[in-house]
Amino acid sequence: MDMKSGSNLEKMLAAGHFAVTAELGPPKSADAKAVSKKCRYLKGIVEAANITDNQTAIVRMSSIAGGVLALKRGVEPVVQMTCRDRNRLAMQSDILGAHALGVRNLLCLSGDHQKFGNHPTAKNVFDIDSIQLIQMVKEMRDDRLFMCGEEIRNTPKAPIVEPRMFIGAAANPFADPFAFRVVRLAKKVEAGADFIQTQCIYDMDRFREWMRQVVDRGLHERTAILAGVTPLKSAGMARYMRDNVPGLSVPDSVVERIAGAKKGSDEGIAFCVEQIEELKEMEGIAGVHLMAIEWEQKVEQILEATGLLPRPKVEADEAPEEG
Amino acid sequence: MIVAERKPLDEIQQSLEGCKSVLVAGCGTCVTVCMAGGEKEVGVLASMLRMRAKMDGTELDIREATVQRQCDREYVEQLAELGEECDAILSMGCGVGVNYATEVLKTVRVIPALNTRFYGANVDEGVWSERCGGCGECIVASTEGICPIARCSKSILNGPCGGSQDGTCEVDPEIACVWQLIYDRMDSLGRLDKLEEILAPKDWSKGRDGGPGTTSREDAAAIDRGEASE
Numbered sequence: 001m002d003m004k005s006g007s008n009l010e011k012m013l014a015a016g017h018f019a020v021t022a023e024l025g026p027p028k029s030a031d032a033k034a035v036s037k038k039c040r041y042l043k044g045i046v047e048a049a050n051i052t053d054n055q056t057a058i059v060r061m062s063s064i065a066g067g068v069l070a071l072k073r074g075v076e077p078v079v080q081m082t083c084r085d086r087n088r089l090a091m092q093s094d095i096l097g098a099h100a101l102g103v104r105n106l107l108c109l110s111g112d113h114q115k116f117g118n119h120p121t122a123k124n125v126f127d128i129d130s131i132q133l134i135q136m137v138k139e140m141r142d143d144r145l146f147m148c149g150e151e152i153r154n155t156p157k158a159p160i161v162e163p164r165m166f167i168g169a170a171a172n173p174f175a176d177p178f179a180f181r182v183v184r185l186a187k188k189v190e191a192g193a194d195f196i197q198t199q200c201i202y203d204m205d206r207f208r209e210w211m212r213q214v215v216d217r218g219l220h221e222r223t224a225i226l227a228g229v230t231p232l233k234s235a236g237m238a239r240y241m242r243d244n245v246p247g248l249s250v251p252d253s254v255v256e257r258i259a260g261a262k263k264g265s266d267e268g269i270a271f272c273v274e275q276i277e278e279l280k281e282m283e284g285i286a287g288v289h290l291m292a293i294e295w296e297q298k299v300e301q302i303l304e305a306t307g308l309l310p311r312p313k314v315e316a317d318e319a320p321e322e323g
Numbered sequence: 324m325i326v327a328e329r330k331p332l333d334e335i336q337q338s339l340e341g342c343k344s345v346l347v348a349g350c351g352t353c354v355t356v357c358m359a360g361g362e363k364e365v366g367v368l369a370s371m372l373r374m375r376a377k378m379d380g381t382e383l384d385i386r387e388a389t390v391q392r393q394c395d396r397e398y399v400e401q402l403a404e405l406g407e408e409c410d411a412i413l414s415m416g417c418g419v420g421v422n423y424a425t426e427v428l429k430t431v432r433v434i435p436a437l438n439t440r441f442y443g444a445n446v447d448e449g450v451w452s453e454r455c456g457g458c459g460e461c462i463v464a465s466t467e468g469i470c471p472i473a474r475c476s477k478s479i480l481n482g483p484c485g486g487s488q489d490g491t492c493e494v495d496p497e498i499a500c501v502w503q504l505i506y507d508r509m510d511s512l513g514r515l516d517k518l519e520e521i522l523a524p525k526d527w528s529k530g531r532d533g534g535p536g537t538t539s540r541e542d543a544a545a546i547d548r549g550e551a552s553e
C-alpha cells in the first residue's frame with residue numbers, strides 16, 4: 001500500500017521500527033536561530049520533532065513556521081494544531097499551506113485553555129474539537145474534500161492537490177474518568193488517528209493498566225502508540241508537575257526519588273532511561289515521544305543510554321507493504 | 324432565566340458623567356428573580372447614587388421606575404414620560420432591555436447598569452449557574468440533557484479533554500467538568516455505549532455566528548391582530 005503521507009515518521013513505523021519523536025518548542029520571539037539551535041540537538045537522532053502550537057496558551061512563533069524552519073535544518077516536524085485559536089476555515093487553509101511547505105505530520109489537539117497563558121482575556125474558538133479535526137484532516141487526505149464537501153482543487157479543471165498528512169492525536173491515560181480514556185482513544189482512532197502520543201508518564205502502574213485496555217480493544221493494531229516521557233530536571237519540577245499541571249499524575253514515590261538523589265537532574269535522566277527501557281518491552285507500544293522540555297541537549301544522552309541510537313534508516317521503497 | 328450582575332458603582336457613576344437627572348429603570352422579570360435589577364435593586368442603586376452625588380457635591384436628580392418587562396414595547400413605553408424628562412435612563416434590565424429601550428424610546432439615552440452574564444438556573448441560595456449557551460440548535464438529546472456547549476470550558480462535543488481530573492475542569496477546580504457529569508449520567512442510564520459515537524461538528528450558523536437572530540410566528544401575530552386561532 002502507498003504511504004499516506006510519506007513522512008519519515010510514517011515510514012519508520014511502517015517498517016516496524018521502535019520510533020522516537022521529540023519536542024521542539026518554538027521561541028517566544030521571531031528568532032529563527034532559536035529553532036536552529038534546538039535542531040542541532042535533535043537532527044539525525046529522532047524521527048521527527050513536535051513543534052508546539054502556542055503551548056500552554058502562550059504566544060510563540062507559529063508551529064507551521066517553526067516546522068518549516070526545522071525542516072530546513074534537517075529535522076522532520078510534527079506540526080501541532082490546536083482547536084483553541086482557529087476555526088475550520090483557518091485550519092484548512094493552514095493545512096494546505098503546511099503541506100505546500102513540506103510538512104507531512106500533523107498532531108490534532110484541543111489546546112490548553114487560554115486562561116493558562118499570557119492572553120487570558122482572549123476569545124477562544126473551539127469551532128470543532130480535536131476528534132472532529134482528526135476527521136477533517138483525514139477527509140482532506142483520503143477523500144480529497146474540504147469539510148464542506150468541495151473538492152480540493154483550484155478550479156473545476158485544475159488537478160486535485162490534497163494535503164497529505166500523517167495524522168497524530170494525543171491521549172491522556174491520567175485524566176478522568178479513567179474508564180473512558182480508552183474509549184476516547186478509540187474515538188480518535190475511528191476518526192483517523194494514524195499515531196498517538198501520550199501525556200508524559202510518571203505513574204507507570206496506571207499507564208500499564210491503560211495499555212492493557214488498549215491492547216484488549218486491539219487499538220494498538222490500528223494506530224501507532226508512542227508513549228510520552230519527560231525527564232525531570234529537579235525535585236522542584238517534579239513537585240510542580242504533581243501539584244499544578246492538570247491531567248498529570250506524578251506519584252509521591254517519584255518526587256521522593258528525585259528529591260533524595262545527590263543530583264536531581266542525573267536521577268531524573270536515570271529514571272527516564274528506566275522508563276524507556278520498560279516501554280520498549282511493553283505490548284502495544286510502537287515508540288516513545290521524548291519531551292525534554294527546554295532540555296533538548298539531553299535527548300541524545302537519553303537515547304544513547306537506552307540503545308536507541310543510531311536510528312535505523314528507511315527509504316520509501318524499503319518500507320514493507322501494509323497488510 | 325437571563326442572569327445578570329450589577330456593574331461596579333464607580334463604572335456606573337462614570338457612565339453617568341454630565342447627567343443632571345437620571346431615571347433608574349428596573350425590570351420585573353429575569354433580573355428581579357436573580358436579584359440584579361428589580362424594584363428592590365433599583366431602590367438600592369438609586370440611594371447609593373444619591374449619596375455619592377451628595378458626597379461629591381454634584382447635582383443629580385434620581386428618579387425610579389420598574390416595569391414588568393423591558394423587552395416588550397407596551398411596558399417599555401411606560402418609561403417614556405418619566406424618561407424623557409431626564410438626561411438619561413439607567414437601565415437595570417438585561418442587555419436586551421437596554422437595547423430595546425434605546426430603540427423604542429429613541430430620543431433619550433439609555434445606559435446599562437448591569438452586566439448580562441448568561442442563561443442560568445438558581446442552583447442554590449443566591450447562586451445562579453449557566454445551563455444553556457443559546458446556540459440555536461439544541462444537541463442535549465445526545466448528551467442526556469447536559470449541555471457541553473455552555474458548560475464545557477472548551478465547548479467540546481466529544482469530551483472530556485485531557486484536563487479533566489477528579490470531576491473538575493482543568494480551567495478551575497471550582498468548575499465541574501461537564502463531560503464527567505455527562506459520563507456519569509450516561510452510566511447511570513445504562514447508555515455509555517452512546518458515548519462511543521463521534522458527535523459531528525456543530526452548525527454554529529443557527530446561533531450567534533449566523534448573525535443577529537430573528538424568529539417569527541404567524542400564529543402569535545394572528546393573536547395580536549385579534550384573529551381567532553385554531
Ligand code: SF4
Pocket residue numbers: 474475476477478479482483484485486487488491492493494499500501502503
Ligand atoms: S476538563 Fe471537562 S469541562 Fe473542562 S475543558 Fe475539558 S472537557 Fe471541558
